[in-house]
Amino acid sequence: MKRVIADVEEKLRAGEYKLTSRREHILRVLLENKDKHLSAEEVYNLVKKRAPDVGLATVYRTLELFLLFDIIHSIDFGDGRKRYEFCSSGTDGHHHHHLICTRCGKIIEVNEDLLEDLETRVSKEHDFKIENHQLKIFGTCRECTEKINK
Template identity: 45%
Template sequence: MRDKPSIKEIENRFTDYKLTPQRRAVLEVFFENSDHHLSAEEVLQLAQEKNSDIGFATIYRALDLLEELEIIHKMNFGDGRSRYELTHTEKEHHHHHLVCLKCDAILEVKDDLLFKLEENIEREQEFKIYDHRLQFYGYCKDCQQKGE
């Protein structure tokens, strides 16, 4: 599992912004679902369980702010919906995704298969890499077994 930032580390990023109850509810959703890639609709549904007054506009503003503060990052898996996940720590910044074309399941690949390539690029190109992402598209085990 990837290292996730602590609540304290995240609170420290709110120096120029107020950590409102609505923003805290959205943060809690990400901490409680740190192994998921959540759409804005899923964040809304889960946040409303904590605070029924939260609406879509508040969710989108919170997502934009959390992304700006590098607490979450937005991903696009080609299904027309942006998904968000908690940003990992600098200790382990690489992870890759397997995306099922049938059921839209998103799985994380735990191994960093591009580590050597990244080292070569940094050395040969004198380019400091902050992060990289790789996505594989295909069919998950369940969809294969169903013959879909």
């Protein structure tokens, strides 16, 4: 975690920003919850436990700053709330994909590039440089399906 924090600090410094203690608290919450897709309010509630003086506005501003520097990215899973997750290094600009249960809200990550062939074909056909894509598949998870079938 220390290496990632140092990398983020360096990235911010290159853009003439500082990794303040409040920003570091927010970063640590995101890193400690890498496997989750936290909303700004959820980040705020987790940060509040360790740094009670951090306000919700600070969390929002910091998340926007982290987005600007590609430290995190945001996703809307169809519920009208932005969710944030830490950007993994070595992904060549591609993010993993998500399966979203419309019953319980569970989010399952799919860590393979399901759109690579389509992306290549579309790029060539339309002379379009694709920088990124997201795939969200909505349906019913195994647990909810089992409950329905009982």
